[in-house]
Each structure stands twice: as C-alpha cells, then as structure tokens.
Amino acid sequence: MIRIYTVFSQLYKLSLTDRQWLEQDRASFKGLGVSCPHCGAKSCLKEFGYYERCLIELESGEPGIHRVGIKRYRCTSCRHTHALLSSCLVPYRSYSLRFILTVLYSYMCRHRTVEQLCSHFGIQPSTLYAWKKVYMKQKETWLGVLKSLYRSGMSFIEGLTGKELEGFYEKFRFSFLERIPRTDREVSFIVEGRGRGVT
Numbered sequence: 001m002i003r004i005y006t007v008f009s010q011l012y013k014l015s016l017t018d019r020q021w022l023e024q025d026r027a028s029f030k031g032l033g034v035s036c037p038h039c040g041a042k043s044c045l046k047e048f049g050y051y052e053r054c055l056i057e058l059e060s061g062e063p064g065i066h067r068v069g070i071k072r073y074r075c076t077s078c079r080h081t082h083a084l085l086s087s088c089l090v091p092y093r094s095y096s097l098r099f100i101l102t103v104l105y106s107y108m109c110r111h112r113t114v115e116q117l118c119s120h121f122g123i124q125p126s127t128l129y130a131w132k133k134v135y136m137k138q139k140e141t142w143l144g145v146l147k148s149l150y151r152s153g154m155s156f157i158e159g160l161t162g163k164e165l166e167g168f169y170e171k172f173r174f175s176f177l178e179r180i181p182r183t184d185r186e187v188s189f190i191v192e193g194r195g196r197g198v199t
C-alpha cells in the first residue's frame with residue numbers, strides 16, 4: 001500500500017468532498033522518486049491497473065455511498081503490487097476518515113442519543129463503539145497517556161490536520177483509525193504481511 005498526502009490543513013475546515021480529495025491525491029501521484037514500500041527500490045513503480053472499492057462519505061451531512069477507482073502500481077524490481085490510497089480513506093474500511101471522525105465528534109457532543117445518532121448516520125451502535133475504541137486507543141498512542149488525558153476527544157478532532165495524519169503514518173506505519181487488533185510489537189509484521197486484499 002502506498003499512502004498519499006496532498007491535504008495538510010485542518011480536516012475539520014476542509015471544503016473538499018472526499019471524492020474531490022481522493023481525485024486530488026490520485027492526480028498528484030507520478031511515482032517518480034517514490035520508493036517501493038516492499039523492497040525500497042526508487043522510481044520503480046509502474047501503473048498496474050486498478051480496482052473498485054466502496055466509499056461512504058458525508059454529503060451535506062447525509063451518508064452517500066459511491067464506487068471509486070483505486071490505482072494499483074507494480075514495482076519493476078521486486079514485482080510486488082501496491083494500491084495507491086488517498087489519505088481521505090482508512091485502509092480496509094468503507095467509511096471515509098472524515099465520516100468516522102464526524103460520527104465520533106457528534107457522539108462526544110452528546111446532542112443526540114446513540115440511537116438517534118446511529119439512525120441518522122446509518123450505522124449500528126456496535127460500529128460506533130468499535131470506532132470509539134480504536135479512536136481512543138490510537139489517540140493515546142499518538143499523544144502519550146498523559147497528554148491524551150488532558151486533550152478532549154472533540155478538541156483533538158477539531159485540531160487534526162492532514163500533516164499530522166502523514167506524521168502518524170510515518171511514525172507508526174499504519175493509518176489513523178485503521179483496525180490494528182495486535183500489540184504494538186506485532187504491528188510492523190502485520191502490516192508487512194498483508195496480502196493483496198482490497199484496501
């Protein structure tokens with residue numbers, strides 16, 4: 001998987017739709033000078049078809065389901081293929097990053113009951129609680145236990161920038177809100193060991 005970042009500002013204030021964000025990321029990627037995530041060879045990535053995946057984003061506050069094309073690249077050195085994944089997406093999840101953050105923010109506001117919130121966003125309460133669990137865990141991993149205690153969940157989401165998302169990926173080698181059910185010691189193995197499944 002190759003993660004690409006062209007949005008560096010506050011996500012909370014971003015006016016692009018997720019599909020526009022995805023298109024911007026995809027158009028900016030030329031492959032030149034980029035290292036293969038598997039073998040590290042430089043400038044060896046060539047286009048190698050694409051596949052479709054589901055993207056669920058918010059459109060004027062309402063869920064919208066779309067099929068989007070994901071480009072795949074192959075390394076001419078090691079022959080491994082890699083999906084090019086925009087930073088608006090969370091690997092292996094259909095819901096966009098901002099969709100999940102918006103749901104979590106609404107949950108933390110407590111202006112609606114969980115039932116009302118889930119009904120509005122078209123999700124199950126179990127999905128909401130699973131997202132909350134991953135969010136809380138990774139916020140703590142990112143900030144450290146002490147800082148995380150003093151930084152509210154809402155304030156963290158309001159301030160989150162694309163630049164920080166990129167920094168998170170570079171530091172931990174998995175994406176923010178990506179499902180990582182293993183311990184930190186196992187993370188690098190798990191990420192490297194992933195096959196060619198749809199991201």
Ligand SMILES: [Zn+2]
Pocket residue numbers: 036037038039040041044075076077078079080
């Ligand atoms: Zn390679």
